[in-house]
Amino acid sequence: xxxxxxxxxxxxxxxxxxxxxxxxxxxxxxxxxxxxxxxxxxxxxxxxxxxxxxxxxxxxxxxxxxxxxxxxxxxxxxxxxxxxxxxxxxxxxxxxxxxxxxxxxxxxxxxxxxxxxxxxxxxxxxxxxxxxxxxxxxxxxxxxxxxxxxxxxxxxxxxxxxxxxxxxxxxxxxxxxxxxxxxxxxxxxxxxxxxx
Amino acid sequence: xxxxxxxxxxxxxxxxxxxxxxxxxxxxxxxxxxxxxxxxxxxxxxxxxxxxxxxxxxxxxxxxxxxxxxxxxxxxxxxxxxxxxxxxxxxxxxxxxxxxxxxxxxxxxxxxxxxxxxxxxxxxxxxxxxxxxxxxxxxxxxxxxxxxxxxxxxxxxxxxxxxxxxxxxxxxxxxxxxxxxxxxxxxxxxxxxxxxxxxxxxxx
Numbered sequence: 001x002x003x004x005x006x007x008x009x010x011x012x013x014x015x016x017x018x019x020x021x022x023x024x025x026x027x028x029x030x031x032x033x034x035x036x037x038x039x040x041x042x043x044x045x046x047x048x049x050x051x052x053x054x055x056x057x058x059x060x061x062x063x064x065x066x067x068x069x070x071x072x073x074x075x076x077x078x079x080x081x082x083x084x085x086x087x088x089x090x091x092x093x094x095x096x097x098x099x100x101x102x103x104x105x106x107x108x109x110x111x112x113x114x115x116x117x118x119x120x121x122x123x124x125x126x127x128x129x130x131x132x133x134x135x136x137x138x139x140x141x142x143x144x145x146x147x148x149x150x151x152x153x154x155x156x157x158x159x160x161x162x163x164x165x166x167x168x169x170x171x172x173x174x175x176x177x178x179x180x181x182x183x184x185x186x187x188x189x190x191x192x193x194x195x196x
Numbered sequence: 197x198x199x200x201x202x203x204x205x206x207x208x209x210x211x212x213x214x215x216x217x218x219x220x221x222x223x224x225x226x227x228x229x230x231x232x233x234x235x236x237x238x239x240x241x242x243x244x245x246x247x248x249x250x251x252x253x254x255x256x257x258x259x260x261x262x263x264x265x266x267x268x269x270x271x272x273x274x275x276x277x278x279x280x281x282x283x284x285x286x287x288x289x290x291x292x293x294x295x296x297x298x299x300x301x302x303x304x305x306x307x308x309x310x311x312x313x314x315x316x317x318x319x320x321x322x323x324x325x326x327x328x329x330x331x332x333x334x335x336x337x338x339x340x341x342x343x344x345x346x347x348x349x350x351x352x353x354x355x356x357x358x359x360x361x362x363x364x365x366x367x368x369x370x371x372x373x374x375x376x377x378x379x380x381x382x383x384x385x386x387x388x389x390x391x392x393x394x395x396x397x398x399x400x
Contacts, residue, residue, distance in 0.1 A: 071239040096339040147197070149237055151247075155335055165252060165323070170214040171343075178342060187359035 028132025033100040036127070044099045044127045048120070049083040049094040057110075062092040064113040065120070077124065094119060098128025205238055208316075209247045210332040214339060215296060216253040219260055220394075222340040224299035227251060230337065231313040232304065250318040250329055255292035259284060269298060280387040293319035310394075329351070348374045 050066060052059040053173055066084055074082050094106045094116075104123060107164060108116045146153070177185075211230050215223055229235050233245035259267060268281040283313055287294050304310035318329060350358075394398075 004391045133351040148201040148205065150201050151207065151236065152204070152334075153336055159335060164330070164333055164336050165212055165214060165325070166336065167214075170339050174342065178344075180344075183359060183361065 026132060030134065031129060032127055033098075033129060042099065043077070043079045045077075045080050045096055046065075046099055047081045047083065047097040048123065049085060049095040049097075050069045051085045051087055051090055051095070053088060053092070054086050056089060056091075058091075059092040061111040061113050061116045062094075062110055065116040068113065069117055071116055073120065080124070092116075094123065096123040096126075098126075100128045102128040102130075104128070206245060208330075209334060210250065211335045211337050212250045212252065213331045213337040214253055214323075215251050216256045216339075216354065217258050217343045218339055218341050220257045220299045221260075221303065223257070224250075224296070224303035226337065226340050227300050228303035228305075228313075229289060231300070232309075233309055246304055246313050246316055248316045248318065248332065249297055250320065250325065250333060252320045252325060254319050255288075255298045255321045257288075257296055259295075264288070277388075282387065283385070292321040323326055371397050 021093070032038075033044060036044065048061060050070075052062040052066070054063070070082060070084070074080075090112075091107065091109050094108065096106075098104070104126070105181045106119045106123065108119055111119075156169065212225065213223070230249050233239050233243070233247060236245055239245060264285040265283055267284040269284065269287060270279070270281050272279045284295055287298075297314070297317070300317055301310065301314055304313050310344050322327075358384050
């Protein structure tokens with residue numbers, strides 16, 4: 001059975017390193033579009049459109065929100081344009097457009113007024129950037145003292161000076177006793193116990 | 197320092213293991229683990245982190261029970277009359293390293309990557325390791341079994357001091373104290389020869 005001999009490939013090592021788990025690397029960092037807020041702050045939410053139906057039951061929360069809260073939100077957020085679009089037999093939808101070109105949509109179907117208000121608050125507070133996880137894969141209170149693992153980490157240091165192959169290193173270590181050892185041990189004990 | 201450690205993580209290590217009196221399948225399992233790099237904490241199916249293993253004293257390998265006679269290795273070259281079962285001892289007589297090769301190849305599993313893993317296995321029939329191999333070796337592996345003392349290795353004094361468990365009668369005949377040579381009665385089984393005879397019989 002011939003085995004194909006191959007030269008070790010660097011690409012394999014590279015892909016191997018890629019698959020390692022970099023626990024100290026975050027999946028993202030908190031950002032603002034165009035360093036917004038460093039000198040002055042520009043609100044990023046530009047336009048909110050409410051789509052709803054005047055008759056349908058599933059738009060009831062949206063209708064209550066528009067009737068009771070929308071004027072208040074318009075006065076407190078002068079930079080945002082609020083559009084209201086009644087469309088027949090349509091499930092409710094909130095479309096928010098941001099300065100960086102992102103469009104976020106929320107579907108408050110069968111939600112009450114409080115839930116719709118919470119959705120609108122969320123859209124108002126977002127910068128329009130994509131949501132990234134800010135958790136690291138692994139965390140540790142104290143970093144490793146011994147350093148990264150290498151193949152020599154748990155290797156016996158006596159091998160550094162010994163000349164291989166040495167029978168001492170290859171000897172099988174076992175807690176089990178062989179039959180020969182057991183017989184010899186029993187004989188030794190008997191010899192010690194017998195009075196001379 | 198960290199850079200050096202990370203480079204050292206992916207280095208190919210060279211291990212040496214003594215196969216003297218070791219069960220071939222127990223040894224094969226251990227060697228396969230090191231060939232595939234399965235023992236490393238960085239191991240992953242896509243990580244090519246297998247090591248080199250040098251196996252010495254392959255001619256002194258051991259098999260369990262009556263396996264030398266009854267363990268059959270099946271070879272099939274996909275040609276007519278080329279399917280043969282050869283017992284282990286005949287393969288061992290032909291090539292003292294082949295049994296270890298076959299056992300390790302079996303223990304490496306069934307995936308195609310074992311082809312590249314087995315290429316890093318270096319088998320030597322005796323304890324003499326060539327210097328170009330020995331200069332790479334950095335680690336010696338523990339054997340999988342205890343090496344027992346052969347009956348011929350006991351001195352007369354040790355035999356006398358060994359505690360007597362049984363008292364033999366005066367006329368007790370000891371079968372053997374040392375392994376005997378082949379008396380020559382047994383003829384080796386040759387699968388190819390036998391097959392040709394079967395084919396010849398109808399022509400006569």
